[in-house]
Every structure is written in C-alpha cells, then in structure tokens.
Amino acid sequence: MAEMWISMGPQHPMTHGLWTLKVKVDGETVVDTEPDLGYIHRGVEKICEARDFTQITTYCDRLCYASANTWSHAYIYAAEDLLDVEVPERAEYIRMVAVELQRIASHLMWLGAYCPDVGNLTGMVWCLREREMMMDLLQELGGSRMHYNFPRVGGVKRDLPIGFAMRCRAKLKLFLDRIQEYEALLDESTIFLIRTQGVGYAKAEEMINHGVSGPNVRAAGHNYDVRWAHPYSVYDELDWEPSVERPSIKGSDCYDRYRVRVEEMRQSASMVLEGLDKMPGGSETYHEPGDPAILAKVRERAAEGKTGYHHFEDSRGESMFYLVGGGEKRGKHPYRVSIRSPMFITIPYAAKCMIGYKIADIPAIMGSFDPCIGETDR
Amino acid sequence: MTEDIINMRGWVRTAMDFVSENTIGMSRHWEYTDSVAWFLTEFMMCVMVFGGIMTTLLVLLWMERKLLGRFMDRRGARTSLRSLWVGENGVTAGEWWTQLPFGTGIPIGMLNKALNEIAGNDHKLEAVSRVKNRSYHGVWWLLPGFFQNLADGMKFLTKEHMVPEKADRYVFEIAPFLIIATTVMCFTFIPLGPNFHSNNSEMSILFLMAVFSVAPLGVFFAGWSSNNKYTLLGGIRSAAQLTAYEIPLLVTVLSVVVLSGSFNLIEVIEFQVDSGVWNIFLLPLGAVLFIVVMVAEVERIPFDMPEAEAELVEGWWTEYGGMRWGLMFASEYLRTYAACLLFAHFFLGGWEAPFEDTIPFIHYIPHITWVFLKAWFIFIFFVWFRAALHRVRTDQILEFGWRWLLPLSLVNLAMATVLRLWVYDGVKEEWPILVPILITSISLALFVLLSIDEDPKALEAQTRPFSVQTVDVASPGQHRK
Numbered sequence: 049m050a051e052m053w054i055s056m057g058p059q060h061p062m063t064h065g066l067w068t069l070k071v072k073v074d075g076e077t078v079v080d081t082e083p084d085l086g087y088i089h090r091g092v093e094k095i096c097e098a099r100d101f102t103q104i105t106t107y108c109d110r111l112c113y114a115s116a117n118t119w120s121h122a123y124i125y126a127a128e129d130l131l132d133v134e135v136p137e138r139a140e141y142i143r144m145v146a147v148e149l150q151r152i153a154s155h156l157m158w159l160g161a162y163c164p165d166v167g168n169l170t171g172m173v174w175c176l177r178e179r180e181m182m183m184d185l186l187q188e189l190g191g192s193r194m195h196y197n198f199p200r201v202g203g204v205k206r207d208l209p210i211g212f213a214m215r216c217r218a219k220l221k222l223f224l225d226r227i228q229e230y231e232a233l234l235d236e237s238t239i240f241l242i243r244t245q246g247v248g249y250a251k252a253e254e255m256i257n258h259g260v261s262g263p264n265v266r267a268a269g270h271n272y273d274v275r276w277a278h279p280y281s282v283y284d285e286l287d288w289e290p291s292v293e294r295p296s297i298k299g300s301d302c303y304d305r306y307r308v309r310v311e312e313m314r315q316s317a318s319m320v321l322e323g324l325d326k327m328p329g330g331s332e333t334y335h336e337p338g339d340p341a342i343l344a345k346v347r348e349r350a351a352e353g354k355t356g357y358h359h360f361e362d363s364r365g366e367s368m369f370y371l372v373g374g375g376e377k378r379g380k381h382p383y384r385v386s387i388r389s390p391m392f393i394t395i396p397y398a399a400k401c402m403i404g405y406k407i408a409d410i411p412a413i414m415g416s417f418d419p420c421i422g423e424t425d426r
Numbered sequence: 427m428t429e430d431i432i433n434m435r436g437w438v439r440t441a442m443d444f445v446s447e448n449t450i451g452m453s454r455h456w457e458y459t460d461s462v463a464w465f466l467t468e469f470m471m472c473v474m475v476f477g478g479i480m481t482t483l484l485v486l487l488w489m490e491r492k493l494l495g496r497f498m499d500r501r502g503a504r505t506s507l508r509s510l511w512v513g514e515n516g517v518t519a520g521e522w523w524t525q526l527p528f529g530t531g532i533p534i535g536m537l538n539k540a541l542n543e544i545a546g547n548d549h550k551l552e553a554v555s556r557v558k559n560r561s562y563h564g565v566w567w568l569l570p571g572f573f574q575n576l577a578d579g580m581k582f583l584t585k586e587h588m589v590p591e592k593a594d595r596y597v598f599e600i601a602p603f604l605i606i607a608t609t610v611m612c613f614t615f616i617p618l619g620p621n622f623h624s625n626n627s628e629m630s631i632l633f634l635m636a637v638f639s640v641a642p643l644g645v646f647f648a649g650w651s652s653n654n655k656y657t658l659l660g661g662i663r664s665a666a667q668l669t670a671y672e673i674p675l676l677v678t679v680l681s682v683v684v685l686s687g688s689f690n691l692i693e694v695i696e697f698q699v700d701s702g703v704w705n706i707f708l709l710p711l712g713a714v715l716f717i718v719v720m721v722a723e724v725e726r727i728p729f730d731m732p733e734a735e736a737e738l739v740e741g742w743w744t745e746y747g748g749m750r751w752g753l754m755f756a757s758e759y760l761r762t763y764a765a766c767l768l769f770a771h772f773f774l775g776g777w778e779a780p781f782e783d784t785i786p787f788i789h790y791i792p793h794i795t796w797v798f799l800k801a802w803f804i805f806i807f808f809v810w811f812r813a814a815l816h817r818v819r820t821d822q823i824l825e826f827g828w829r830w831l832l833p834l835s836l837v838n839l840a841m842a843t844v845l846r847l848w849v850y851d852g853v854k855e856e857w858p859i860l861v862p863i864l865i866t867s868i869s870l871a872l873f874v875l876l877s878i879d880e881d882p883k884a885l886e887a888q889t890r891p892f893s894v895q896t897v898d899v900a901s902p903g904q905h906r907k
Contacts, residue, residue, distance in 0.1 A: 054655045061736050076659070076820055165736050167727055167817025173498040239728055239816045407659065408819040411736040 051079055054407075058087050062411040064161055065421025069399060069414070076406045083399040085392070089425040093385050100380035101127050101201055101346060102339040108369075109195040111387070112423040114157040115363040116195050117150035117186065119423065122360035124199040125280060126369035130356025130382075131201060131342065131349045139203040139334065140282045141327040145216070146189050146198055148316040148323070152223070153182035154363035155309045155316075158418045159230065162306065165415035166243045171233055178226055181219045188212055201342045203334035213324045220317045227314060234306070244302035248413035250401050251299035259393040262365025264417055267293045267308040268300035274361040286322050291315055302416035309418070343380050350382065351375045364418050365390025391424040430777070432792045435471060435621040442466040471624040472614070479613050479763065482798060486759055486766075487575045489802060490809050497813035582752030590653060590745050597651035602750045604644030609757040611637045612764045617692055619777050619794040629689045634768075635676060638723075641761070642668035645732065648754075649742035660741025663820055664725070664732035670827035671722040671729075677835040678715045681842035682772045685709065685850065695776030701850060702783070706773040707862035708845055710869040712838045713773045715831060717807060720765035722823065724758060726808060728815040729823055736817070762808060763801065770800035 057068035066087040072080035092111065096104045108123040109116040121143055128135065135143075156179040163171025183193050188209050190196025198205050234240045250260075252268035265272060273290035275283040291311035293304040350356075350373025357370040367390055374383035398417040402410055446463040450456065524531055589595055615630040615637075617623030627633060642664060649661015682705060683689055686697035698704050706713045722729035733741030743754055770776060777793035779785070818826070849861050 052655060056737075061739065073659075076663075163816075167730070167734070167736065168813075168815065169494075170498045170813045233814070237814070237816060239818055242822055243816055243819060406819055406821060407737050408731070408734060408817075 056410070057084070062165070062414055063421070064415065064419050065424075067395070067419075067421050067424070069410070071407070071410065073407055076408070078402050078405055078407060078410065081399040081402060083395050085395065085421075086425055088421060092426045093387055096385035097381060097383070100343055101131065101350075101382065102342060104382075104385065105199060105201075106195070106197050109197055110422070111389075111426065112154075112362075112364075112420045113194065114420055115150055115154035117146050117190070117198060118154070118360065118362045119367065120197065121147050121199050122358060122362065122367045123369050124201060125358035125360060126356050126371050127201050128356075129358055130354065130371045130373055131346065133202045133342065135203055136330075136332045136334070137282070138207075138328050138330055138332060141323050142189075142204050142208060142333060143199060144282050144286075144323050145208075145320050145327075146186065146196075146204070148320045149182050149185050149189075149216075151316045151363045152313050153179050153186065155313045156182065158309060158363075158415075159306075162415045163234075165411040166240060168233075168240075171230065174226075174229065174233070178223055181223060185212070185216055185219060188215075200334065200339070207331050207333050213327075216324060217321060220321055224314065224317055227310060230310065241303065243412055244306060244416070246301055247405060247409050248302045248305075248398075248401050248416060249296075249299040250301075250397070252295075254299075255397065258397045260365065260397050261390055261393075262362065263308045263312060264300075264305060264365065264394060266290060267295065267304040269293060269295050274359050274366050278359060280358070280360075282323070282326075285326065286319055288315060288319055288322075302412050305416040305418075346373075346380045347376055349373075350378075352377065352383070362390055362423075364420060364423075365394060367423075387423075387426055389423045389426060391418075391420050392426075395419055395424060429789065430620045430622075430793045431790060432619060432794060433621045434474070434619065435467070435623070438470045438474075439463065439467045442470065468624065471622075475613055475616075475618060475622070475624045476610065478618060478794075479760070483756065483759055483763060484573075484575050485798075485802060486763055486805055489805060490812075491574075493806065493809040494813055497810065579749075579752060582749045585748035587748045587750065592653045593745065594651040594653065597647050598745075601644045601648035601651060602746065602754050604647065605641045606753050606757045608637050608640040608644070609760045609764070612761070615691060616764060616767050616771070617695075617776070618797050619792065620692075622794055623692070626690070626692055630691045631679060631683060631689045631694070634691070635679060638761075638764070639668070639672050641757075642672075645742055648746070649732075652742075652745035654745055656738045656740075657742045657744050660732045660734075660738050660744070663738075664742055666820070667722060667725075667729065667731055667823055667827070670824050671719050671831070674715060674827065674831040674835040675719040675723060677832070677839055678712050678719060679772070681709060681712050681835070681839040684839065685842040685846050687846065691771055695771055695778070698775040699778050699782075703859070703862045704773060704775040704778075707866045708850075709773070709838060709842055710866060711834065711841065713769070715835050715838060716769060716772065717765075717804070719831060719835075720769070721808065721811060722827070724761045724765055726762065727812040728818045730817060731820050731823055734817055762805065766801040766804040766808070767797065769804045770797060774800045774804075776800075 051072055051074045054071045054073055055068055056071055057063045058066045060069075063069065068084035068087075070082040070084060071078055072082075092107055095107055099107065104123060104127070105120045108120040111119040124143075127133075156175045160172040160175030160179065163169065163175070186196055186198075187193050189212070190198040190205065250264070250268055252265060252270040255265045255268055256270065261272065269292060271290055271292045274280075276288075276290045291308055291314075293300060293308045293311075295301070295304050350371075352373060352375030354373040354375075355371065356373070357368060360367045360369070366388070368388035370384075370386040370388075371382050372384040374381060394417050398414055398419070401417075402413040405413065442463045443459075446459050446466065450462050451459040524535065526534075589598055612634060614625045615623075615627070615634040617626070645664040645668070646661045649657045649659075649664065652658075682694060685705065685708060686694040688694060688697065694705075725732050731741075732738075733743065735741075738744075743751060746754060777797050779788045779791060779793070779796050782788055845861070849858075
C-alpha cells in the first residue's frame, strides 16, 4: 500500500486538546510524523506584561485546565523571588497540600484519558469519580472547581477551612485504597499489558537532550525531580523520594510512564498526609496582607533589569517562570514574563517516538506522555 | 420434537388455512388453496420472528446501558438494583399512568406507590434522599431509558442524508443495504422456539454462516467508498480481522455440527434435548472459542479495531449519518443478538428449560422464554468484556486469530469427532452422564490452572512478562536519513 499522510486533528480523540498530528503511514505502520501546534495560542506572556503582579495569577491558572494550581504556584514562586517576599511556613505547607492534591487530580485526569486511548471507558469513569474527591478538596481551598486562583504573593488566599484536614485524610485514605482498583483493572489485564509494554520506547539520554522532564523522564530511570534535586517550599522537610521506574535497556515504554504516574499519585497522597501532620499551627498565612501592600513595593523591589525565576515541578514536567522587573517605567507591571512549558518540549519528542509503530499505537504513545495543549500553546 | 404450549406455527397455519379456504378456496383457483395457505404461513412467521427480534433488540440496548453503568460506576448493590427502575438521577416522567383510558393505569400507580415506599428516594428527610444519591423527586421508573432507543430512532429518521462529495456514490449507498439485509436474513434460520421459526431448511446452519459472512463485504465497501482515510483504514482492518476470525468460527460451528450429526439448527437443539446434556458441558473449549470469535465477528471491544474511536474516530462508518447510520448501528446489535442466540442454541440447549425433566410443571413456561433469557444472559458477557477489557491492536488481533484460535478450534473439532464416534454415536442407552461431568471438571481445572499466569520469578526480576516485537527502535531524528 502506498504511503499517505493522515491529518489527526485539530479535533481528534487522540489529541487531548487542539492540535494536529500529521502522520505518514505505510499501511498500518507509522513512517513519519509532524506535530502542528499553536491552535490556542493566547499570548499569555504578552498579556501578563499588561497586568500587575497580583493579576497575573489568574492567567497562570488558565495555562492548564487539568492542573491549574501547579501553574499559578509556579508563577507565585517566581514573583516572590523577584519581589523578595517571604512566606510564612504555614502558608508553604498549605501550598504544598494544594499543589500535591492538584497533582493527584491531574494524574487522575491523565489516567482517565489514557484508558479510552487504549480502549476502555471503565477506567475513565473510575478515575473521574476519584478526581471528584480531589476537586471537592481543592474547591474548599480555592472556592472554585477548576481555576482556583489560590496562591497570593506572600501567602495563600486563606487559611485551611475548618475540618479540612479531617476530610482530606479520610478522602486520601479512601483514594489510596482505590488506586488498587486501577491496578487490578490495568496491571492485571493482559490486553493492557500487550498494548503498553514494548511500545513507544523513549531513552533517558535522548529525552534529556530534548529537554523532556517530569514523570516522562523519571519513567526512563533518570532520577530528576525539581522537588528533590532543588528543593523549594517545604519539600526538603518531608520524608519522600521521587518515584523512578527501572526501564529496559531500550528505554521507557508506555507501561513505565503509566507506572510512574500511579506511583506519584500514591506519593503525593502520602506527602499531603505527612504535610497535614507537620503543618505548624496559627493562622498566619499571609506575610504582607493585602494586594495593595505588595503592589506598593513593586516599583522599588522589581527594579529595572532585576530578574526573578523559579523552576517548579509541574504535573507534566519542569515548568519555569522568568520575570523581568521594569522599575519605574513599568509601574506595577513586569517588563517581561517568560514561561517554560514542559509539554511544548515533550510533544515534538513524543511525536517522533511513535515512528515505527502501528497506527493503533499512536493514542497509546501520545497519551502516555500526558499532553496538555493549554500550556503548550500558552 | 419438543412439546410446547405455544404451537405458533400450527396456530398460524390453521388461521391461514381458514383464510385461504374462505377466499381462494371459493374461487376457480381453488386448487391453489394449500399453496397459498403455506405461503401466507411462511410470510406471517417471517414477520413475527422479525418483529419479535426487533422488539427484543431494545432489551439488548437497554441492558448494555444499564449494565455498563453498573460496571463503570461502582454503586452499592441496593442502589444498583433500584436504579434499574428509578430513572438516572431521579428523572421523572410524571404520573403518566393517570392518562391511560378506563382506569387501566390504576394498578401501575399503586405498584409505583408501593415501590416508592419500599425503595424510593422520596424520604421525608432531604439528607436521607441525598445520601441515596438521587434528587429529591419521587420515583418514576420502570423502563426509563427503555424507550430512549425509539426516541433515538426518531431522531435518526429526521436527519438529513448526506453523501460526501467525492465518495463513490453507488457503492456508498449500496453498502448499508448489503449489511442490513444480510444481518436481518440471519434470523430467517434462527428458531425462537420449537414451533416458532420462519424457516427450517435442512442445511440451515450452513446457510446461516454463509449469510452471516456477507456483511464484511459491505463493511469493506463502506470503508472504501467513503473516500476518507479513516474509513479506508477501518475497512481494511475489518476485512483482515473478519477473514481471520471467519475460519475459527466455521470450524467451531463444524464441531457442534459433527457432535450433533446435523446441519439443521433445530436438530442440533433436539440432540441436546435428547442427550440430556447441553453442548457446553461436552465442548467447553468450543463454547469459549465461539464467544471469543463472535466478539471479534461483531466488532465489539476488545476486538473493535475497525471502529477504534481512539485513532480512527469511528472507522468505517465515519461518513454515514441519519437513518443509514442508525440502521447499521442496529444491525451491529442484531449481529450481536444473532451471536447470543446462536450461542444459546449451539451450547445452552436452545429452548430447553434447565432441569426440564426434574422440575415439575416447568414445561408450562413457553419455550420461547428460555431462548430469550439465555440469549440475554450471554449478552451480559459481551457487556462485561466491554467494561473490563481494552482494545487489542490490529496485528495482535490477527496473531491471536491465526496462531491461537485456529489451532484451538481444530483441537475442538477433533474432540467433537471423538465424542461423536465413540460416545454419542446415536445409541441413546450408552450415553453415560459421566462423560460430560468428566469433561467439565477437567476443563474447569485447566481453566483455573491457566488463569494463574503470574510468574513469580519474572515479577521479582521486574522483567516484562508480555512483550511485543516492534519494527525498530524508534529514535527521534533518525527517520530522515
């Protein structure tokens, strides 16, 4: 059969968003691929230049629909680096709880999307059911279900609600039980194993050369987790280790990437449980109360040419915010905001990973890298 | 023949004799009276079988929706059972029974009230109702969702029929007819009861299988003529898959034929009635093979490669819409229904009631009940597979079909031959009950042994128990030389 190009996207079940994957196939075998991104480019970086430092948080929430909290936190740490703001310890713990709950929700969303990719709807319904618990917890914190706008420069929006820790512990315990159900549904299913094992090999060194990070690179056996390698927040006070898979000599396959995320969900749950125990008392969650107090100091603290940045372990890899202060000329606004999106780097690599496999493997391989187009196109 | 309290063919024949004697028998063409009565009988039986199948097809769709809901979202047993008659999220349809004429709805209302009190969510405390996970309405129920399929059908009928501009118009239009017509034709040869069938030809199984395997041709037509890359791939996959699974299917059916000694479906059932044991206890391997192959033949998960929605959107029927899509969808379920009915006839004794000889008065239940109950019971397995399993890849499907199912079906055929030659050789006195017991227990033991596929050493060494061969190690940048 002659080779032909198939255009998968912009609306296609495989894409998990709005982008196009052009696939050149020879019969059922993929010969060449070409990702085509940029359908939902909103110019977030440029928009941020016209917003003051406290307004940017809401835009960062909208970078990724599945993992809003991690992105707003990534920005907040960079802004605090630029503005030299100190954060109370309790606020750091609350942030950690919020981010890790978001990570669980994001990974559940990923697993829920991955199951239909390999042909099973049950997994999706189960995952969304458990994600609902995380959404409820995050709603208690941020007041919203999707875009929380929870962190503030210098702290968090508000203290934990009364009884939050109790509900959080109960739900996480239930969740830790239910992870075993996913493993019973997926790991013990021969069909799931033959669909994911030996498919979509990605080597650690190649991924590092491309700049891929996060669970994808940890699945390939490379122990790099920003929370672990360059601890920020309170991660060095917790008792944990990054979950790293031991892949085969060919690299990590889809199954490795699935395993590492399931392990991360377990780990995040235990981190939240530990954080709730270690959290210092008091109600001080806001170092410099009120946005006006922060904004009043922006002109002197974010001097012209001064930069602030922060590497953040997002659910999908290493995200980074790079802020440049504008001094008097820019007023309360930053001079420049630059965002490093892990998925923008991963998607082209993942598209090359599927060369040589079958068409049926495309969703399995692409889904295993956990694409999120909101942050990719920014 | 099995005695049945419903002698549908006889009744219809009597009625048609009456009709033709009083019409054509009175005319100068009186010598054709018998032929006309025969023709009318056949016609009426066709209509009745077709109507029965199409009506009970709604049960299948309803079962699939409800069962999948249970499998996918774990609810407590009580909620699950109750929600079979309570509408999803307590949606009510009003007290429709009050609209019925002559007060015929009064018993329905009373039953509704009683069930509401027992299992309803109309508790006087709102919190209790919320715990029951239903909104604060009363219960209307009994079959909400059952008539959803009729509403869907109405919607399909009102939709515009579109043919893609660059499609091969004639082939595109012919393909659905080919699929639907051959699917409906299958039911000509499937009896619903001892005296409830439209056709009883000598070689009915052969004819049935021949008709059953015409539809793949239509699928291939549909996939090719739509002039869409996804449908083309779906059509090719369908052709490859159905060809690979046609042969094990035929060999498995052949084993049943060999054991029963007849190509006639009714005689296959009569053999099971006579021998006192259903074929599933004689050919357990054949039963398993049959259901696996049938899942592939009707293109359901895990073998729904031709319409894999994750990569091929909807495969070969992407370009169809309106009632053509609706009828093709119905024909897929009809094929599933045919598969379930065939399983019931081939392996579960057809219309024979379980323990028909031992339970008193069980023969007063019409035999058609057992046929439907068995078919629906088999359909539960189809839904279960769909809820629990993933989609197998194309090459894996073909490999599984050629390398496992074909040899296993040959083994099964050999077993059937041995049974026919030395055990069930037509002399009834020598048919021992020990043989099915032995075969069944050995098969169950083998099944349990083979189910334990965990290799502790492999688990410890973290090696991959399952691995597939790939073309090459994919490596970015190397594909463009």
